[in-house]
Amino acid sequence: MAEKKLNGTVIITYRCNARCTMCNRFKQPSKPEDEISLDTIRKLPSMWFTNITGGEPFLREDIEEIVGILLEKSDRIVISTNGFFTDRIVKLAKKYPQVGIRISIEGLEKTNNAIRGLENGYQRGIQTLKTLREMGLKDVGFGMTVQDCNAPDLVPLYKISDEFGMEFATASLHNSFYFVETTNIIHDRPMVAQNFESLINELLNSKSPKKWFRAYFNHGLINYIYGQKRLLPCDMSFDTFFIDPFGDVMPCNGTREKLVMGNLNRQSWGEVWASPQAEKVRATVRSCDRQCWMIGSVSPAMHKYVWKPAWWVFRHKIKFWTKKKYSMYELKAVRNLRDGKVTKEQLDACSTCEKCGDRSKTL
Numbered sequence: 082m083a084e085k086k087l088n089g090t091v092i093i094t095y096r097c098n099a100r101c102t103m104c105n106r107f108k109q110p111s112k113p114e115d116e117i118s119l120d121t122i123r124k125l126p127s128m129w130f131t132n133i134t135g136g137e138p139f140l141r142e143d144i145e146e147i148v149g150i151l152l153e154k155s156d157r158i159v160i161s162t163n164g165f166f167t168d169r170i171v172k173l174a175k176k177y178p179q180v181g182i183r184i185s186i187e188g189l190e191k192t193n194n195a196i197r198g199l200e201n202g203y204q205r206g207i208q209t210l211k212t213l214r215e216m217g218l219k220d221v222g223f224g225m226t227v228q229d230c231n232a233p234d235l236v237p238l239y240k241i242s243d244e245f246g247m248e249f250a251t252a253s254l255h256n257s258f259y260f261v262e263t264t265n266i267i268h269d270r271p272m273v274a275q276n277f278e279s280l281i282n283e284l285l286n287s288k289s290p291k292k293w294f295r296a297y298f299n300h301g302l303i304n305y306i307y308g309q310k311r312l313l314p315c316d317m318s319f320d321t322f323f324i325d326p327f328g329d330v331m332p333c334n335g336t337r338e339k340l341v342m343g344n345l346n347r348q349s350w351g352e353v354w355a356s357p358q359a360e361k362v363r364a365t366v367r368s369c370d371r372q373c374w375m376i377g378s379v380s381p382a383m384h385k386y387v388w389k390p391a392w393w394v395f396r397h398k399i400k401f402w403t404k405k406k407y408s409m410y411e412l413k414a415v416r417n418l419r420d421g422k423v424t425k426e427q428l429d430a431c432s433t434c435e436k437c438g439d440r441s442k443t444l
């Protein structure tokens with residue numbers, strides 16, 4: 082199979098200094114000596130977009146070399162980090178100002194520090210963001226994983242990011258091998274959805290087309306937390322891949338168990354991508370029922386099936402001009418819960434939570 086340009090996520094370590102309530106990855110870290118080598122990274126294909134993530138990627142001492150290699154292969158790179166290691170981040174940003182940085186901030190100070198288990202995590206994250214902005218970095222932003230306890234902070238945090246002139250990326254709770262978690266679930270769906278609705282209206286009200294498309298992504302997050310079918314097809318493993326610290330090439334980070342297409346430590350990229358094992362994984366993806374709505378799988382889909390989000394944006398901008406706002410009740414599942422046609426328990430059963438929110442039984 083000829084090599085084609087792809088979207089990739091490179092998980093360079095499973096070590097993490099944070100202790101987030103929704104992710105147990107820190108309990109199963111990788112050993113530094115087992116982590117993906119520079120030689121393996123050199124074997125990756127050309128990419129439109131590369132996300133470098135972890136664990137906490139800035140725990141890798143050779144992160145600058147990793148970025149240097151990936152810059153030769155990728156049109157755009159974004160690093161996802163908890164922002165704790167300000168000096169290391171600033172040093173890298175000085176060397177590679179074209180690289181994007183997304184810092185996870187899980188709410189305002191008290192909420193963020195409680196969720197992430199990092200003392201001064203909020204202050205350090207914000208300080209890192211401010212420093213990067215002062216340095217003139219353009220592709221800088223927040224990332225927030227929305228759950229019951231931080232949903233009320235969603236719009237206030239968006240407003241802070243807006244003041245700084247930064248990107249604001251959102252996610253919600255997922256369960257998977259990657260998070261070493263099976264019991265994440267939203268409990269008060271209407272409350273969380275209400276906060277997303279407010280954010281969507283803020284985004285639609287802005288002058289930025291990029292934010293209008295982010296509004297669509299957040300609309301999809303409401304749909305996801307109500308356990309409904311994805312708004313767009315999932316083409317992971319066809320045009321997008323993940324690679325983990327052990328060199329295993331995977332379709333995504335959303336499956337219950339890790340799916341492996343091949344191993345880049347032992348094989349060439351062409352061998353992995355064209356292997357019968359990769360085809361088997363693609364068949365599994367085609368019948369996958371997990372309905373994730375994470376930026377890694379949604380962003381490529383939004384580009385590929387652009388007419389669908391574009392039509393949604395068009396309709397909602399027209400609504401705005403006639404003074405009508407976006408409503409979460411546009412989604413049938415949201416109306417059905419309000420009208421008593423489905424119960425909370427029925428929606429819980431649609432989620433990937435295997436114990437429906439009983440965190441006392443967490444792994």
Ligand code: SF4
Pocket residue numbers: 315316317332333334335336337366369370371372373378
């Ligand atoms: S829906 Fe897509 S991203 Fe989610 S687990 Fe299935 S294949 Fe992976």
